[in-house]
Amino acid sequence: MSHEHLESGQQVIELIGPAGAGKTGLLRAVAGRAPSVRTGLRFDRVRALPVVAWHAITLTPATLDMLFTDARWFWAGSRHLWRLRAFPSLLERARGSGHRTILLDEGPVFSLGRLSVFQRAHEGSGWLARAWSAEVARWSKRLTGVVLLDANNDVLAQRIRDRAKQHPLKNGSDRQIFAFLDGYRAAYRDIAARLNADGRVHVVELDTTTRPFEEIAADIVTAMNAWGHRPESATAQRRA
Numbered sequence: 001m002s003h004e005h006l007e008s009g010q011q012v013i014e015l016i017g018p019a020g021a022g023k024t025g026l027l028r029a030v031a032g033r034a035p036s037v038r039t040g041l042r043f044d045r046v047r048a049l050p051v052v053a054w055h056a057i058t059l060t061p062a063t064l065d066m067l068f069t070d071a072r073w074f075w076a077g078s079r080h081l082w083r084l085r086a087f088p089s090l091l092e093r094a095r096g097s098g099h100r101t102i103l104l105d106e107g108p109v110f111s112l113g114r115l116s117v118f119q120r121a122h123e124g125s126g127w128l129a130r131a132w133s134a135e136v137a138r139w140s141k142r143l144t145g146v147v148l149l150d151a152n153n154d155v156l157a158q159r160i161r162d163r164a165k166q167h168p169l170k171n172g173s174d175r176q177i178f179a180f181l182d183g184y185r186a187a188y189r190d191i192a193a194r195l196n197a198d199g200r201v202h203v204v205e206l207d208t209t210t211r212p213f214e215e216i217a218a219d220i221v222t223a224m225n226a227w228g229h230r231p232e233s234a235t236a237q238r239r240a
Contacts, residue, residue: 010095011228012142014107015220016192017149018184019167020159022208022216023105026149029217030103037224038099041090076118080111081128084135087111088142101144101224108139109146109191116187140195145202145227147220148192150185151209153178202227 015023015030031039087108094102112135115121121132151159157177160167169177195201204223206216 010099011101011144011224012091012104013101013145013147013224013227014104014109014143015147015149016107016109016113016188017208018156018181018188020156020163020181021149021151022159022213023149025213026208026217026220027103027105029213030220033214033217034101034221034224036100037103037221038094038101039103039105041094041102041104076114080114081131081135084108084111084139091142100228103224108135108143109188109195112136112139112191113184113187116191117183122187122190136191136194140198140200143195143201145204145224146192146195147223148188148203148205149208149216150205151207153181155209156181 015027017023027039030037091102112121112132115128115132119128121128123129153174157174160177161170169180172180192201192203196203202223204219206219208216
């Protein structure tokens, strides 16, 4: 699978951003405004187990690279690497849903970012770095666009502390939370730039610091409509 989603007229877009950026609320807001957009597509580990098992074997050198580099994050990193290889099978099943656009949360960019932040997979020239770079190249042909959400660190830190959803740094200091947010922010922007390097994947960045979610959701729907009409042009955009 490389351009099947484009050939069928179906877009695959990922909504991404550091913790507290508003992904969950915006997914709901977009779904309410645009019934042709499918949200909530999640990776089913049980259903994908045979595919994951196969890729786990083929990726053994890269996973061993992780084990010997930093064993603390071995299992979490391995799961994200396997997930990247198995995710296309989920998209293939979703193609028959009749939705014009699939809007992903915790899709390939999320996993690439996790591997970049914790395994430094974007650095060096070993097995893991080569596997990571291969996934960036593969997803640059599968994704239609990336919506990067962000807000200033003070707002994001407060959202992390206030929300009911658990987070490992919920009770952390500002310094700890800001470092965590900065790491993911840099990783996501680097990955988005790599995906957009040959002009194939659209990228738009939206600030959620003060703007209402309904307003931001309207901007996301407008961007997705534009990308659907101009698949050959992938100029990166930045919105305040």
